[in-house]
Each structure stands twice: as C-alpha cells, then as structure tokens.
Amino acid sequence: MLAISAIGLYLCVPDTEAPKALLGALLAAAFVVRAGALQPTGGATAVAGLYVWIAGLGGVGRPGSVVGGIACLGVVLLLPLIRSITTSRLGVIMLVAAQCGVVAYESRSAGFEISAWTAFLVSIPAFVLALATLLVVRPRST
Numbered sequence: 001m002l003a004i005s006a007i008g009l010y011l012c013v014p015d016t017e018a019p020k021a022l023l024g025a026l027l028a029a030a031f032v033v034r035a036g037a038l039q040p041t042g043g044a045t046a047v048a049g050l051y052v053w054i055a056g057l058g059g060v061g062r063p064g065s066v067v068g069g070i071a072c073l074g075v076v077l078l079l080p081l082i083r084s085i086t087t088s089r090l091g092v093i094m095l096v097a098a099q100c101g102v103v104a105y106e107s108r109s110a111g112f113e114i115s116a117w118t119a120f121l122v123s124i125p126a127f128v129l130a131l132a133t134l135l136v137v138r139p140r141s142t
Contacts, residue, residue, distance in 0.1 A: 001076050001099050002047055003030040008072030008103035009051065012111030013058030013065045022054050048073070064119035068111025071123040074102030075130050082134050091137040098133040102126045 003026040010019040026047070055069035075098050105126045113119035 001095075002051070002073075003027050004096070004099050004103055005051065005072045005074065005076060008074075008107035008111075009055055009058070009069040011107040012069045012072060013055065014061050015058045017058075018054045019058050019069075022051065048076075062112075062114060063116035064113030065111045067116045067119035067123065068106050068109075068113065071106040071110055071119075071126070072103045074106065074126070075099040075134065078127065078131055078134055081131065082138050094133055094137045098130045102130050 003023070006019065006023040006026045010016055010023050013019055051073065052070055055066050059065035059069055075095055106123060110119040110122040110126075113122060
C-alpha cells in the first residue's frame with residue numbers, strides 16, 4: 001500500500017528527486033516483504049513520517065501538491081478507522097483497488113491544485129468513496 005502511495009507522490013509533486021528514492025525503496029521493500037524474508041515491524045510509523053517529509057520537500061513550490069501527495073496515502077490513512085478488516089482474497093483485492101483509485105485521483109487532481117485548501121476540498125470525495133469501500137470489506141459481526 002505504501003509503495004502504491006509513493007507512485008502517487010512521485011506523480012504529484014513538482015520536485016521528484018526525493019520521491020523517486022522513496023519509491024525505489026518502498027518497491028524493493030514490498031517485494032522483500034511479499035517474499036516472506038522480512039516480517040512487518042513498527043517501522044511503518046517511521047516510513048509514514050518520511051513520506052510526509054518528502055511530500056513537503058518535493059511540493060514546496062506548489063502547496064496543493066503537498067496536500068495531494070499526503071492524500072495519496074489514501075486507504076493507509078483510513079485503516080485505523082476500521083476496527084477489523086477482512087483478509088480474504090476478495091477483501092485484499094478491494095483494498096488494493098481502493099488504494100489505486102485514491103492514488104490515481106489524488107495525484108492527478110488534488111496534486112495539481114495551487115492552493116492547499118482547494119486541494120484539501122478536492123480530496124474529500126476520494127476519501128468518502130475509500131471509506132465506503134472499507135466499510136463494505138469489513139467483516140460483519142454476528
């Protein structure tokens with residue numbers, strides 16, 4: 001999910017040197033984690049902090065791109081709002097699809113706004129749709 005977000009950040013900010021390095025690192029980490037060689041740890045918080053710092057650094061010339069870049073985190077920002085999420089194949093596919101949709105929308109619309117406030121307002125519909133998707137894939141309690 002973070003690697004998908006990094007793609008959106010790269011497409012969003014005007015200065016792409018740091019986002020390019022982040023993208024390479026997160027893509028490599030995604031393959032290593034997928035191979036099972038590395039178990040997820042508490043480093044996700046550090047990566048999120050680094051991600052936000054790079055969004056600010058890369059988007060310094062266009063404030064809307066900073067908001068759009070951070071909004072590319074998409075589903076990653078919404079997951080804490082849902083207590084449990086399904087790990088079924090369909091649920092994972094829906095999460096990845098929602099993340100890709102949010103990243104595509106944010107990097108191409110909110111990320112190109114000049115004003116940070118306008119970018120924030122443009123970001124809201126994507127997050128509403130992503131939250132609705134998370135609520136759909138959430139397991140039902142009996």
